[in-house]
Every structure is written in C-alpha cells, then in structure tokens.
Amino acid sequence: MSSRSGSKQRNAPLAHNTVHAIVLIGFMGSGKTCVGLALSRALGWMFHDLDLHVEAQQRRTIADIFRDSGEPEFRRAEHEALSTLLKELSPDSPAVIALGGGAFVQPGVRKLLAQVEIPVIWLDAPADELWVRCAQQGADRPLAREQNQFRQLYEERRKHYTEAGIHIETTGKTIDQIAQEVVQRLRMNHVLKEK
Numbered sequence: 001m002s003s004r005s006g007s008k009q010r011n012a013p014l015a016h017n018t019v020h021a022i023v024l025i026g027f028m029g030s031g032k033t034c035v036g037l038a039l040s041r042a043l044g045w046m047f048h049d050l051d052l053h054v055e056a057q058q059r060r061t062i063a064d065i066f067r068d069s070g071e072p073e074f075r076r077a078e079h080e081a082l083s084t085l086l087k088e089l090s091p092d093s094p095a096v097i098a099l100g101g102g103a104f105v106q107p108g109v110r111k112l113l114a115q116v117e118i119p120v121i122w123l124d125a126p127a128d129e130l131w132v133r134c135a136q137q138g139a140d141r142p143l144a145r146e147q148n149q150f151r152q153l154y155e156e157r158r159k160h161y162t163e164a165g166i167h168i169e170t171t172g173k174t175i176d177q178i179a180q181e182v183v184q185r186l187r188m189n190h191v192l193k194e195k
C-alpha cells in the first residue's frame, strides 16, 4: 500500500531530537490505540489514550457522556484532559499519546499541541475500511452508528487531519509495520535519534 510520504511538516517543526512526546491522530478505526501501544513498546515510552483519561476524569464512559451531556461537554472534557496531560509530561518520562478521532478537529486542541510543538502523526485509511474495522471492534462509538454519517464526518475531518506533520497510510499493514514506519519517519525528520 502506498504511503504518502513527503507531506509538509505543518504542525510541529520536527527539527530537533529532544521531543518527549508524540501524538497520534486519525479517524475512528485508524489504529491510534493499537499502534500507540506498539510504538510505546518499541520506544520504551509511556502510552496515554486520551479517551481513557477523559473517562477517568469524568468517571463515566464516553457513550454515557454523549448520551447524558452531549457532544459539546465531551469536547470540553477532552480538551481539559489533554491540557492536564500535556502539563504532566516530562523529558524523564516520554510518551506516546493517542487522541480520539475528533480531538484534532477542535481548534483548541490544535492550538494546545502547536504551543508545545509535539509532532503529530496522522494514521489514515479509506472511510469504508475504517467503518468495517470499527464494526469488527464492536466498541460503542456514539459517532459510528450510521455508515453514511460516518463517511460524511470522515470527509469533513480530512482537511484538518492533513495539518499533521506526518501522514501514514495504514491499509494492508500490520500494527508493527505501521509502528516501525512511524519510527522511521520520526528518524528521517530528526525527531528521534538514529540508533
């Protein structure tokens, strides 16, 4: 499968090798959590799933937040959880952070990440493949209940995802292959030191 390498570095400068965090973005089903875990193992870094931070801070599931308080409250909680997490990061404990699929679409979240200059990696796949992956995972995703809406949301969000510094196509690749590709791209961009 093709990888659209060579995309412009628009979110973070990626020009040094002292980063102590990287962020994975992408639509639902793009593999942010699985790849994030594999990456964190490969790098020996911590792993944070932002959705789990939101659920822990809110003491309820994402489906419950959407149902009882609506999407705006979920977005507020998501922003707060990321802001808290970014403040806790330290060079002594570098981290891979997986955002939920809608987080990077929020201007406030993009601003938070730009301020701390954390490299952003976009994991991508075609909408219909992402739909199948979500269905196979069986998780209760409030915004993945109807296929046409899912497709439409994907199209609306792509322009924001393209702001990521690194774009990786995931179709036809294993989790470990994608994680290795992320590492290679970070090395090419001098974000990680060569071994």
Ligand code: S3P
Pocket (backbone or CB within 6 Å): 026, 027, 028, 029, 032, 051, 062, 099, 100, 101, 102, 103, 141, 142, 143
């Ligand atoms: C969402 C994606 C979910 C979760 C919430 C909203 C979205 O995360 O944050 O259900 O807006 O795309 P995943 O991308 O990990 O499924």
